[in-house]
Amino acid sequence: MDERDQRNNDPADLETPGEAAGWKSGLAKSLIGLAASIVLTLGSFWAAGTGLVWGPGVPVLLAALAIGQMGVHLVFFLHISSGPEGTNTILALAFGVFVVALVVFGSLIIMANLDAGMVSMDGLMRMQR
Amino acid sequence: MNAATTLVAEVEIPISERGPSPRKVIVGYGFWLFLLSDIIVFSALFAAYAVLSGRTADGPRGVQLFHRDKVLIETGCLLASSFTCAMMALAIELRHKTFMVLGAALTFALGAAFLWLELSEFAGMVAHGAGPDRSAFLSAFFALVGMHGLHVTLGLCWLVAMMAQVFTLGWRPMVLDRLACFSLFWHALDIVWIGVFTIVYLGVR
Numbered sequence: 364m365d366e367r368d369q370r371n372n373d374p375a376d377l378e379t380p381g382e383a384a385g386w387k388s389g390l391a392k393s394l395i396g397l398a399a400s401i402v403l404t405l406g407s408f409w410a411a412g413t414g415l416v417w418g419p420g421v422p423v424l425l426a427a428l429a430i431g432q433m434g435v436h437l438v439f440f441l442h443i444s445s446g447p448e449g450t451n452t453i454l455a456l457a458f459g460v461f462v463v464a465l466v467v468f469g470s471l472i473i474m475a476n477l478d479a480g481m482v483s484m485d486g487l488m489r490m491q492r
Numbered sequence: 493m494n495a496a497t498t499l500v501a502e503v504e505i506p507i508s509e510r511g512p513s514p515r516k517v518i519v520g521y522g523f524w525l526f527l528l529s530d531i532i533v534f535s536a537l538f539a540a541y542a543v544l545s546g547r548t549a550d551g552p553r554g555v556q557l558f559h560r561d562k563v564l565i566e567t568g569c570l571l572a573s574s575f576t577c578a579m580m581a582l583a584i585e586l587r588h589k590t591f592m593v594l595g596a597a598l599t600f601a602l603g604a605a606f607l608w609l610e611l612s613e614f615a616g617m618v619a620h621g622a623g624p625d626r627s628a629f630l631s632a633f634f635a636l637v638g639m640h641g642l643h644v645t646l647g648l649c650w651l652v653a654m655m656a657q658v659f660t661l662g663w664r665p666m667v668l669d670r671l672a673c674f675s676l677f678w679h680a681l682d683i684v685w686i687g688v689f690t691i692v693y694l695g696v697r
Contacts, residue, residue: 386582393578400571408564411694422695429690433683440578440679447507448517452524459528463535470539 396439403432515665516672523673527680530643534684537639538691541632549627554696557622559613563693566609567685570644573602574682581675587663596655599678603648610641633692640688643681650674 407428410416416424437443443452482490512518545554580595614634617623624634654674657667 386586389578389582389585393575393582396578397571397575400574404564404567404571407690407694408560412560425690425694429686432686436574436679436683436686440574440682441676448513450507451521455521455525455528459531462532466532466535467539467542470536471542474543 392439392442396435399435399439400432403428403435407432515669519669520672520676523676527676531680531684534636534639534687537632537636538687541636541692544628544632547628549629551627551630552620552622554629554633554692557617557620558693558696560693562609562613563689566606567689569602569606569609570682570685573599573606574679576602577675577678581672584668584671589658592658593655596651600648600651603644603651603678607641607644607648610637610644614638637688637692640681640684643684647674647678647681650677 407425410421410424410428437456443449443456445453513521576595576598580592580599583589583591583595614637617630622630624631651674654667654671657670661667
């Protein structure tokens with residue numbers, strides 16, 4: 364029996380429930396996450412519809428609220444932590460964010476550049492004449 | 493005294509020499525890598541939407557098509573289902589089958605309600621001549637939001653399969669790992685939805 368089989372048959376994994384203290388903190392964490400998410404979601408919908416915020420500032424506010432809510436979900440629902448067991452998870456997350464930023468901003472910059480370099484339909488007609 | 497020595501010993505052994513991590517950590521990490529790659533797939537669709545959102549080809553624009561109150565209800569459904577999914581995970585930790593089924597049923601119902609709202613929105617748009625073939629903006633919209641809806645559908649199927657496994661196989665480590673992965677998947681879908689409602693529905697031009 365190799366090490367992996369032993370871990371599969373670890374009696375601690377089977378019928379034994381988790382510690383009683385675990386579920387109380389888990390419930391508290393979920394409730395905090397839910398409350399924070401509700402506040403941030405309503406904040407986003409309010410910010411998008413209100414005239415109270417200076418127009419050009421709305422997208423920045425929306426982005427900040429969205430990033431904040433993603434952080435809330437990561438910490439309170441996905442349980443991403445900075446503890447010793449979470450080091451690899453955080454490193455992978457950082458790499459994922461990096462690739463996402465490259466894909467999104469790279470596409471936007473390249474496509475805007477190509478768009479600016481495109482000959483317009485009118486220009487094309489004039490050239491054919 | 494004994495506890496103190498154990499604590500000191502734990503601190504002194506570097507993490508690289510502590511041997512394999514617990515099963516839960518390894519499984520979670522592996523599934524986390526999958527989720528990140530899935531999010532990168534979504535980022536490509538987000539990029540396409542951001543580039544094409546202004547290309548309406550003289551067709552209907554986002555402002556005319558999107559209803560914020562409906563999107564708020566959809567968001568509420570998905571957020572509440574994320575919370576009931578966390579409750580289900582707690583019930584699983586306590587090995588409490590009744591609470592687990594209750595959590596799973598609520599998660600499924602809220603997920604299905606979200607999907608129903610989204611599909612009725614899609615059907616309404618197609619009926620008004622704003623289908624994915626109308627403009628580049630609508631192609632990108634249906635690709636991005638439809639991809640998220642497809643993930644939710646798969647998640648619902650997965651949830652049903654997991655309930656069947658708990659009742660036929662019991663609390664096996666294998667089943668517990670899958671339940672933990674499902675919970676991660678469901679929360680990750682909610683994170684993607686935050687991006688969707690912020691960029692597509694609230695950032696509408």
